[in-house]
Amino acid sequence: xxxxxxxxxxxxxxxxxxxxxxxxxxxxxxxxxxxxxxxxxxxxxxxxxxxxxxxxxxxxxxxxxxxxxxxxxxxxxxxxxxxxxxxxxxxxxxxxxxxxxxxxxxxxxxxxxxxxxxxxxxxxxxxxxxxxxxxxxxxxxxxxxxxxxxxxxxxxxxxxxxxxxxxxxxxxxxxxxxxxxxxxxxxxxxxxxxxxxxxxxxxxxxxxxxxxxxxxxxxxxxxxxxxxxxxxxxxxxxxxxxxxxxxxxxxxxxxxxxxxxxxxxxxxxxxxxxxxxxxxxxxxxxxxxxxxxxxxxxxxxxxxxxxxxxxxxxxxxxxxxxxxxxxxxxxxxxxxxxxxxxxxxxxxxxxxxxxxxxxxxxxxxxxxxxxxxxxxxxxxxxxxxxxxxxxxxxxxxxxxxxxxxxxxxxxxxxxxxxxxxxxxxxxxxxxxxxxxxxxxxxxxxxxxxxxxxxxxxxxxxxxxxxxxxxxxxxxxxxxxxxxxxxxxxxxxxxxxxxxxxxxxxxxxxxxxxxxxxxxxxxxxxxxxxxxxxxxxxxxxxxxxxxxxxxxxxxxxxxxxxxxxxxxxxxxxxxxxxxxxxxxxxxxxxxxxxxxxxxxxxxxxxxxxxxxxxxxxxxxxxxxxxxxxxxxxxxxxxxxxxxxxxxxxxxxxxxxxxxxxxxx
Numbered sequence: 278x279x280x281x282x283x284x285x286x287x288x289x290x291x292x293x294x295x296x297x298x299x300x301x302x303x304x305x306x307x308x309x310x311x312x313x314x315x316x317x318x319x320x321x322x323x324x325x326x327x328x329x330x331x332x333x334x335x336x337x338x339x340x341x342x343x344x345x346x347x348x349x350x351x352x353x354x355x356x357x358x359x360x361x362x363x364x365x366x367x368x369x370x371x372x373x374x375x376x377x378x379x380x381x382x383x384x385x386x387x388x389x390x391x392x393x394x395x396x397x398x399x400x401x402x403x404x405x406x407x408x409x410x411x412x413x414x415x416x417x418x419x420x421x422x423x424x425x426x427x428x429x430x431x432x433x434x435x436x437x438x439x440x441x442x443x444x445x446x447x448x449x450x451x452x453x454x455x456x457x458x459x460x461x462x463x464x465x466x467x468x469x470x471x472x473x474x475x476x477x478x479x480x481x482x483x484x485x486x487x488x489x490x491x492x493x494x495x496x497x498x499x500x501x502x503x504x505x506x507x508x509x510x511x512x513x514x515x516x517x518x519x520x521x522x523x524x525x526x527x528x529x530x531x532x533x534x535x536x537x538x539x540x541x542x543x544x545x546x547x548x549x550x551x552x553x554x555x556x557x558x559x560x561x562x563x564x565x566x567x568x569x570x571x572x573x574x575x576x577x578x579x580x581x582x583x584x585x586x587x588x589x590x591x592x593x594x595x596x597x598x599x600x601x602x603x604x605x606x607x608x609x610x611x612x613x614x615x616x617x618x619x620x621x622x623x624x625x626x627x628x629x630x631x632x633x634x635x636x637x638x639x640x641x642x643x644x645x646x647x648x649x650x651x652x653x654x655x656x657x658x659x660x661x662x663x664x665x666x667x668x669x670x671x672x673x674x675x676x677x678x679x680x681x682x683x684x685x686x687x688x689x690x691x692x693x694x695x696x697x698x699x700x701x702x703x704x705x706x707x708x709x710x711x712x713x714x715x716x717x718x719x720x721x722x723x724x725x726x727x728x729x730x731x732x733x734x735x736x737x738x739x740x741x742x743x744x745x746x747x748x749x750x751x752x753x754x755x756x757x758x759x760x761x762x763x764x765x766x767x768x769x770x771x772x773x774x775x776x777x778x779x780x781x782x783x784x785x786x787x788x789x790x791x792x793x794x795x796x797x798x799x800x801x802x803x804x805x806x807x808x809x810x811x812x813x814x815x816x817x818x819x820x821x822x823x824x825x826x827x828x829x830x831x832x833x834x835x836x837x838x839x840x841x842x843x844x845x846x847x848x849x850x851x852x853x854x855x856x857x858x859x860x861x862x863x864x865x866x867x868x869x870x871x872x873x874x875x876x877x878x879x880x881x882x883x884x885x886x887x888x889x890x891x892x893x894x895x896x897x898x899x900x901x902x903x904x905x906x907x908x909x910x911x912x913x914x915x916x917x918x919x920x921x922x923x924x925x926x927x928x929x930x931x932x933x934x935x936x937x938x939x940x
Contacts, residue, residue: 318494339748433753439930442919485541492534504625514747563607640720654701662775666741689767691775762903896929908937
């Protein structure tokens, strides 16, 4: 501000000088146009919107291909209680209770195979569902038959990583955990843009208003990237957890810009001795916004977020709500930015309210995995394999704050599972932290209650589903390699079950599935073995080549041999147990070779419109869930293989989908 303007201002004018509009006038008198605060930052947001539109255009072919199927419009948005048509209700639990031994002997296995074949024969003997009514006839025992209307396999659209594997490998190279070359270039471009518009108005040590406009103009960007249901993620086919690194990065710029703006004026007024005169209502609201921004930043630091998650969550929501009206009350010309951010936030909250389900869950302890198996039988449809939900356990047994904590868990079952075997929404909740410990204690109490004749149920609030494969259709690939580490087994269980479900009525191109699970101890296999056996049975009935390989990395330190567990004594056909770390490179190479062999050996000539067309492989999808190091290792192997091996092109491309912990 010029010296002439400083001498002619009164106390009220001095406070107005702190506002954005007064500095606009002084900038105009010094030769700067009013366009700086009003248009430059708006144009920066328009440029960011254009960049997002470019990424959307790149994702558009896949989005259109997926949405051509009418069923895709209702998948992965709202949880619901699906129709029981086509199901045979199952009794009991897939996972044995604590202390219970599951029989995997050859006689038991043969009996189960005979029972499944008998059920399949009964199904084939029943009349087929009417195409007009869409209803199924019932079996003689009154249950619904397992007939399903035949569907066409989904069309396959290769990803850009399959079309340009060399470029994808270069952009996907890891610079540091969680950040690749592509992400670094994106953040660098954003930094250059923000620094340009921030410095265009002059030195931030002299002109404090441009920094304020930078912070305000980026509020809509920070809000849209921080919401669970954001339109940007919907268009790009990315879950909020995949965009969270952008939210954190934009938030840092908002924090720095608003602090430079506010502390600059605070320093100036302190030097001039006019601080008390400038503390008018609009300036006080500016300091309220400053405190809100500082709370958002400091309480979201990783160490505080991990130690005090409830404090982080509630402070984040409360500070974000306070920040928006405080910004308008500080400077009314920021209304357009604030209203945009508020609209994005309200859209997310309203949609999350529509996605929330209040229901009950059944708890079961899996001691070998130190995990609680949480089953919600009232919800059996509405999600896609690979998606996750956020769960609140509404009971005082979770502690003073535990009942209000929301924790994410990958869904371990598929929606409307294979006929006769769907049990609803299944979650595997690892015993980690105080919340996990309390849930484990509640699960043990629930089992005691069940043994005494009670009902082992607990109230839960389920929010979701979120994330997942996005615009990719896993059933459109020819093969799938599913890799899991530890409690990440939830992801491959759901994906494999969904692929087998789709294959049961001809809606899948997948012919080969290889499931790899890396655990520390071989005893971890015991509680999951029933699920593996069920998947192998269903694979044989649907003609899918399913191979399950479990690798345990911890060797026993005891001099005496450890008693063999049921999993070590009896393994179903198609399941192997080995020691050591999985050789991921050779496993991927083996899956590609087997996929080519399957297509070559099978009768690939299919009638179509009176002509004969030969089918070709439609690619291999590699899905991984587990620790971040495992996800980055698998992603690197896939990118290297796709860029260097000609077989990757012959098989239709190799694509990787990563679901890691701690997003």
